[in-house]
Amino acid sequence: MGCKIVKTATYLPEKVLTNNDLAIEFNRWEPEKIEAKLGIRERHITAKHETAGDLAFNAAETVLDNYDKDRIDMIIFCTQSPDYFLPATACILQKKLGLRNNVAAYDFNQGCSGYIYGLAMAKAFINSGIAENVLLLVGETYSKHIHPKDLANRTIFGDGAAATIIEKQSREQIYEFILGTDGAGKNNLIVPNGCFRSEYDENAIEITNNAGDIYTDNHLYMNGPEIFNFTIEAVPSVVNDCLLKNNLTLEEIDYVIFHQANSYMIEYLRKKIKIPKEKFYSNMLLTGNTVSATIPIALDDCLNHNIVKLGDKVLLCGFGVGYSWGAVIIEV
Amino acid sequence: MKKNAFIKQLAEFCEFSETDFSFDTKLKSIDGYDSMAIMSMIAFVDENFSIKITATQINALSDFNSLMNLLGKEKFEDD
Numbered sequence: 001m002g003c004k005i006v007k008t009a010t011y012l013p014e015k016v017l018t019n020n021d022l023a024i025e026f027n028r029w030e031p032e033k034i035e036a037k038l039g040i041r042e043r044h045i046t047a048k049h050e051t052a053g054d055l056a057f058n059a060a061e062t063v064l065d066n067y068d069k070d071r072i073d074m075i076i077f078c079t080q081s082p083d084y085f086l087p088a089t090a091c092i093l094q095k096k097l098g099l100r101n102n103v104a105a106y107d108f109n110q111g112c113s114g115y116i117y118g119l120a121m122a123k124a125f126i127n128s129g130i131a132e133n134v135l136l137l138v139g140e141t142y143s144k145h146i147h148p149k150d151l152a153n154r155t156i157f158g159d160g161a162a163a164t165i166i167e168k169q170s171r172e173q174i175y176e177f178i179l180g181t182d183g184a185g186k187n188n189l190i191v192p193n194g195c196f197r198s199e200y201d202e203n204a205i206e207i208t209n210n211a212g213d214i215y216t217d218n219h220l221y222m223n224g225p226e227i228f229n230f231t232i233e234a235v236p237s238v239v240n241d242c243l244l245k246n247n248l249t250l251e252e253i254d255y256v257i258f259h260q261a262n263s264y265m266i267e268y269l270r271k272k273i274k275i276p277k278e279k280f281y282s283n284m285l286l287t288g289n290t291v292s293a294t295i296p297i298a299l300d301d302c303l304n305h306n307i308v309k310l311g312d313k314v315l316l317c318g319f320g321v322g323y324s325w326g327a328v329i330i331e332v
Numbered sequence: 333m334k335k336n337a338f339i340k341q342l343a344e345f346c347e348f349s350e351t352d353f354s355f356d357t358k359l360k361s362i363d364g365y366d367s368m369a370i371m372s373m374i375a376f377v378d379e380n381f382s383i384k385i386t387a388t389q390i391n392a393l394s395d396f397n398s399l400m401n402l403l404g405k406e407k408f409e410d411d
Contacts, residue, residue, distance in 0.1 A: 037368060038345075152367060210365040225370040232378055266369070268375050275399035 002172030003126040005119075005330060007165040008300040009062035009204040012287065017154070028212065034155060035285075037222045039263025043158025043288030055161035056139035060097055063163035069098065069247040074106040074164070075132040078114035078292045080321070081141040082107060093137065111189070111289070112259045113179075114138055114292030116328055117161075117199060117209045120177045121126025122166040130220055132168040136169040137161065142220060145191050147206075149214035151267050153222055156262055158288030162296030167295065173331040175313075177241045180243055185323035188223040228265055230323050236273050242327035250275065253329065254312035255302065259319055260284040261295035270302075281307070286324055292318070308332050333380075337409045339396050341380075346372040355397045377403065 014051060019031035019041055037043045046055065056077060064072075075097075104125075110117050114139055122134040139161035146153045166174070174199035193216075194200045206217035207298040215221055234245040235258075243249060256275050258266045263282050270280050283300050284290075295316050312332045319325040334356045335355065343351035348362055359365055370390050376383050381403055391397050400408050 088381055095367055205384070209367075210360065224367045225388055228371045229384060229386060233384065235399065264371065272378075 001127050001129075001167055001176070003123050003166050003171050004171075004173035005164055005332075006167045006301075007063050007067060008303060009059050009065075009163045009295055010160065010293070010297045010300045011058035011062065012158075013055060013158045014044045014049055015045045015047060016042050017045045017158075018042040019155070021240055021285075022155060022194065023094065025163060027240065028151060037264055037331045038156065039093070039282065040155065040158075040284050040288045041130045043286075044157045044160060046141045050141075051083045052087075052139035052141045052159075052161065052188045053077075053089040055159065056089070056137040057096055059092055059139070060137055060163040064097065065164055067165065068137065070100055070259060072099055074125055074134045075099065075103060075104050076118055076134060076136050077105075077107045078110055078136075079107060079140055080109055080111055080120050080137040081139075081144055082109075083147045089139075090137070099135075102224045107189050109258060110134065110324060111140075111291050111322065112261065112294070113318035113322065113324040113326045115295040116177065116316060116318045116326030117324075118181065118292075119166065119174060119328055119330075120179060120326065123174045123177075123200070126166065126168045126219035134166045136164040136166060138292040138296060140293055142291055145220035147213075147215040147219040147247075149206075150213060150219065152213045153215075153220055154287050156222075157220075159288055160279070160290035160293040160297060162293045162300060164296055165284065165297075175329040175331070176242070176245045177326060177328045178238055178245060179326045180234070180238065180324070182230075182234075182323040185226070187221075188226040188323075189221070189321040190232070191220050192217040193325075194218060223280045227261075229270060231261070231319055232272065234325050235269050235317065235319055238319065238325050238327045239273055239315065242315065242317070242329065245328050248313070248329065253279070253315045255279050255281065255297055255308050256317070257298045257302070257314060258317050260287075260298060261289055261320065291320075303332070333409055334411050335400065335408045338400065342373065342376055342396075345376045347375075353396060356395045358395055359393055359399075372387065373399075384404060
């Protein structure tokens with residue numbers, strides 16, 4: 001028994017925030033320099049009442065177009081900006097998408113490694129006989145977590161969603177996974193307040209960092225340099241371990257898609273791991289870092305533009321908030 | 333590595349607007365010394381010295397001298 005990714009689709013909110021917009025608002029940096037360094041020119045941002053669930057719904061509608069939606073028997077939704085504490089957004093999406101009642105539906109909380117975790121769960125459910133056709137959704141709206149005066153994070157992150165259908169089949173086309181965690185890094189990418197460990201504080205003090213970015217404990221905090229350190233240490237091993245577990249070499253891999261964190265970071269990792277440039281996806285120019293959605297957005301782009309072809313072996317690797325990481329090789 | 337060459341190469345790698353600094357130039361006074369520059373500094377040190385330096389260690393640095401001390405005085409020669 002095995003499974004395969006059979007369809008992908010993406011959705012980005014309509015509103016676009018460009019580097020020029022940010023340069024006018026903050027008057028602190030040159031848009032061209034930022035684009036050259038981070039590989040980001042613009043990002044899509046949700047409207048005030050537009051949620052990750054809405055983005056995922058739109059991506060799901062597209063992926064289910066020309067697909068018999070009664071075949072879907074499981075919805076898995078990954079987000080760190082859910083519509084509600086409860087119920088799970090996946091349950092709401094089941095009804096909104098008009099899927100049958102005897103589908104399993106649940107959310108899980110994971111960030112940049114989320115798509116890899118989602119694929120791992122889809123594979124596990126299919127290969128254990130619990131599900132046959134899984135709708136994997138990822139949707140993220142980090143813009144809602146970011147302080148309006150935090151230029152650095154508003155530059156990096158964009159909102160977006162992706163939908164993937166994974167189907168049971170006789171041959172395995174989602175190979176072996178490497179998954180990992182180091183909770184010691186929790187404070188380096190966190191929204192401290194708002195849940196029950198530390199509730200939302202309407203009098204939270206504004207903190208200004210050396211670069212002039214402002215945030216409070218109600219907002220997203222990211223220690224970029226420490227995250228970079230984590231990736232330098234973790235990602236080369238994850239890639240190597242994933243190749244070893246699958247008895248493959250980098251030369252046998254047709255294409256590599258990393259989480260699109262920012263182009264500076266992933267280009268550094270590419271060189272460190274010695275992945276040939278022509279085998280490596282780097283494109284977040286018009287989306288920014290959409291967290292768990294970057295890998296499926298990239299995969300969708302690759303499939304739509306024949307960057308990867310039928311039969312290609314593609315290594316996917318996600319890493320970030322948690323710290324959490326994962327890698328897998330898929331056969332297209 | 334020669335000390336002056338180290339400072340020049342690091343400044344170029346970090347894309348500071350100038351590269352002519354003295355050993356005791358205060359890092360935080362450099363135009364463009366932000367989180368991206370710190371990331372570049374981490375990358376430069378990883379690539380050239382295979383040493384991991386944390387953001388906390390970098391934040392505690394005062395000038396180029398203190399960075400060279402952190403990396404190990406024996407790795408640098410006077411010009």
